[in-house]
Amino acid sequence: MKPKLQLSREAEILELSEDVASEDTVSGRVCPSRICEKKEIRLVHDSFGKGKFDGMLVHRGGEWVILCNYDNGNSPGSTRERFTIAHELGHYHIPEHRRQLLAGCRPHGSHAGAFDGAERPEELEADTFAANLLMPPARFAPRLRSLKQAPLESMLYLRKEFDTSLESTAIQSMRHDGRVVAMAKWNDDALAWPRVSDSFFRETGYRQFLLRQRSQLPPDCATAAALADPDSRFDPVVREVVVTAAFCFGHVAAGGNRDILLREQAVRNGRFGVVCIYSVLNDADRKRS
Secondary structure, three states, X not given: OOXXXXXXXXXXXXXXXXXXXXXXXXXXXXXXXHHHHHOOEEEEEEOOOOOOOOEEEEEEOOEEEEEEEHHHOOOOOOHXXXXXXXXXXXXXXXXXXXXXXXXXXXXXXXXXXXXXXXXXXXXXXXXXXXXXXXXXXXXXXXHHHHOOOOHHHXXXXXXXHHOOOHHHHHHHHHHHOOOXXXXXXXXXXXXXXXEEOHHHHHHHOOOOEOOOEHHHOOOOOHHHHHHHOOOOOOOXXXXXXXXXXXXXXXXXXXXXXXXXXXXXXXXXXXXXXXXXXXXXXXXXXXXXX
């Protein structure tokens, strides 16, 4: 089972990341490489092997160094590199992580998987730090509330404004947009991972995500349509249909009071697969923080 942060621990990391973001700039886009320069953390971009790691924080001879792996797409200034550096800055700023490295613990490579690759609590904490550093809630939430768009369109807009990946932007949006019930990341043949909104998990009991294989998807659903789109599309089309909660979640009786109508929106995220967002259909039901 993948680790899950306690709310108190998540709040600590959120406060820490907000402080670091404010130190960099009180408004606008946060720049992880600028933070490294101010903290005298050296950035090294090199080829370390495809699939090995995205980033690694090391302490050598009294110097902090972040290694960025070119072979995984971490070219300077790219969205992936920004998240990788922000993740490693999480290891640097979270006291427990920093103390381990200072005590001589062996550094480990991290993957910029936007939460889905977080098999260890330390990685989930660094992912959480990275997302909130790049999209500080005090800036992100008001911008989200100001947009009068359906959830996925808002996410696509905000990813450009904050220069973040679609996956991490979607996860951050789900925290602050009460319309969003769940999101799912799909690879070409199967579900990579689902996430259910905490509020809908508690209030409606939506838990088990039923759809796991591409073969289970009806051809007219939004996810299937997005999966059929070419992975080289520069400006992908948002696919949208209406589904029921029973279509997506287990232990929901068809036609019952929990079987509400949902908006299913999906978009091809290039070679990284498809991101699908499920939200309440009626905008009058929106509950934003």
